[in-house]
Amino acid sequence: MLEYLTLIFKSIFVENMIFATFLGMCSYLAVSKKVSTAIGLGAAVVFVQTLTVPMNWLLNEYILKEGALRWLGEEYANYDLSFLTYILFIATVATMVQLVEIVVEKFSPSLYNSLGIFLPLIAVNCAILGGSLFMQSRAEVIHSFGLSVAYGVSSGLGWAIAILALAAIREKIRYSHVPAPLRGLGITFITTGLMAIGFMSFGGMLTGGSSKKEETKKETTVRQEVNTDKLANNTKDLSNDFSK
Numbered sequence: 001m002l003e004y005l006t007l008i009f010k011s012i013f014v015e016n017m018i019f020a021t022f023l024g025m026c027s028y029l030a031v032s033k034k035v036s037t038a039i040g041l042g043a044a045v046v047f048v049q050t051l052t053v054p055m056n057w058l059l060n061e062y063i064l065k066e067g068a069l070r071w072l073g074e075e076y077a078n079y080d081l082s083f084l085t086y087i088l089f090i091a092t093v094a095t096m097v098q099l100v101e102i103v104v105e106k107f108s109p110s111l112y113n114s115l116g117i118f119l120p121l122i123a124v125n126c127a128i129l130g131g132s133l134f135m136q137s138r139a140e141v142i143h144s145f146g147l148s149v150a151y152g153v154s155s156g157l158g159w160a161i162a163i164l165a166l167a168a169i170r171e172k173i174r175y176s177h178v179p180a181p182l183r184g185l186g187i188t189f190i191t192t193g194l195m196a197i198g199f200m201s202f203g204g205m206l207t208g209g210s211s212k213k214e215e216t217k218k219e220t221t222v223r224q225e226v227n228t229d230k231l232a233n234n235t236k237d238l239s240n241d242f243s244k
Contacts, residue, residue: 003147004146004147007142007147007150008153008154009154009205011151012157012161013202014202014203016158016161017130017158017159018127018158018196019195019196020196020199023125024125024127024130024159026125027121027125028159028162028163028166029185029188031115031118031163031167032188033170033171034171035168035171036111037111037114037115038164038167039160039164040104040108040111040115041115041119041122041163042161043160044104044115044119044122046153046157046159046160047100047156048096048097048122048156049128049131049155050149050153051096051152052089052128052132052152053131053151053152053155054148054152055092055096056135057136057142057145057148058145059088059092060085060135060136063081063088065080066079066082067079068081089129089132092132093122093128093129097119097128100119101120131151135151166188166191166195169191173187173191
């Protein structure tokens with residue numbers, strides 16, 4: 001359970017898609033003018049990430065990586081189809097985005113019209129593909145289907161929280177006095193940078209304790225080495241005195 005909680009916390013706050021890696025900035029900046037549209041796009045991203053990351057994990061584990069086809073027989077054990085990673089991952093993302101577009105158009109035409117071109121553009125949103133690629137590169141951490149589901153949900157949720165927070169701030173800024181040179185994208189970039197700095201502080205909640213332990217271990221090791229050297233020098237001095 002701790003493994004899941006750590007992964008979820010890191011994906012939402014410490015390794016946020018927007019504030020840590022700046023993925024999906026195009027739709028993040030364009031659709032964050034209103035909270036209502038930000039909620040709709042954020043929910044769509046969470047849905048797509050929740051489905052695509054586990055599906056791509058299965059593709060990677062049982063088809064793409066070296067030795068993944070062993071389940072077909074020993075004669076396929078040496079096959080490596082990792083060169084198809086981008087093609088299959090993007091195909092999975094595009095399929096899920098089409099499903100989301102159909103559902104949104106059917107049940108919420110107003111949201112579909114407000115999102116406009118940015119809803120189908122989720123298929124080329126680098127945050128969606130980045131989630132699957134990060135999952136693949138962190139195979140030691142995301143080593144089970146359950147962890148891939150947790151990472152898909154939390155990474156999408158982190159992106160949704162980021163765009164929702166910016167949309168709420170931009171609605172307030174609209175009624176504020178902003179200097180003319182900073183109006184529009186200028187103040188938006190500044191706000192995003194400040195939010196990213198704020199999210200960086202969450203990293204200390206996971207690394208602070210471990211770093212202190214490592215420093216304590218290093219200090220103990222150094223002291224032991226110093227004491228060993230002193231003992232060795234004292235032994236040499238005693239042996240020299242006795243020889244004289």
